[in-house]
Amino acid sequence: MRRAVCPGSFDPITYGHLDIIARASKNFDEVVVAVLENRTKSSMFTVAERIEMIREVAKVYPNVKVDSWSGLLVDYCKSNSIEVIVKGLRAVTDFDYELQMAQVNIQAAGVETMFMATAPSHSFLSSSLVKELAHYGGDVSSMVPASINAALKHRISGV
Numbered sequence: 001m002r003r004a005v006c007p008g009s010f011d012p013i014t015y016g017h018l019d020i021i022a023r024a025s026k027n028f029d030e031v032v033v034a035v036l037e038n039r040t041k042s043s044m045f046t047v048a049e050r051i052e053m054i055r056e057v058a059k060v061y062p063n064v065k066v067d068s069w070s071g072l073l074v075d076y077c078k079s080n081s082i083e084v085i086v087k088g089l090r091a092v093t094d095f096d097y098e099l100q101m102a103q104v105n106i107q108a109a110g111v112e113t114m115f116m117a118t119a120p121s122h123s124f125l126s127s128s129l130v131k132e133l134a135h136y137g138g139d140v141s142s143m144v145p146a147s148i149n150a151a152l153k154h155r156i157s158g159v
Contacts, residue, residue, distance in 0.1 A: 002086040004028040004114070007073050009036045010050050011043045012148045013057060014130055022090035023116055025061040032082065033058065042104035044131055044155055057145045074109035085113045090123045100110035 002081075006021050010033070024031045035050050045053070047068050058064045069076040073085065085105060087098050095115070102113035125143055134140050135154040141149050 001029045003030045003082045004086045005032045005034050005082045006086045007034045009125050013054050014125045014144050016118050016125035024086045031064045033066045035068040036049050074105050074111050077111045088118045089115050092119045
């Protein structure tokens with residue numbers, strides 16, 4: 001079985017993330033969306049909330065599973081028999097950083113990284129941008145699924 005992981009913070013998941021997940025799901029028997037537990041970032045949503053949101057919007061892809069991890073991604077890959085990391089690239093600046101990580105991952109653990117160019121319609125999207133726009137009342141409905149938009153509005157309103 002060919003398995004891959006799509007890692008990230010997904011705080012929140014955007015249509016850009018879903019584009020990469022959908023395309024990866026066509027190329028692998030199973031895709032694990034691994035939600036990052038990042039101790040250096042303050043998140044809007046908890047890991048459990050992000051997992052639930054991703055499960056909801058990715059349920060149309062029967063071969064996509066959602067999990068979380070804390071620590072080195074290659075350790076997660078080794079303990080789950082995953083040989084490929086799938087990363088979406090928006091711009092050259094993404095590539096500079098991701099190439100270094102890919103080289104470390106292949107050298108340290110033999111885990112390959114597959115880069116996918118984000119669809120042009122999503123190339124500007126980031127979770128940070130979505131949160132910032134939503135915080136100031138901007139319309140992010142074209143950037144995230146409706147359920148994610150509702151969760152953002154609820155969290156920002158403090159209700």
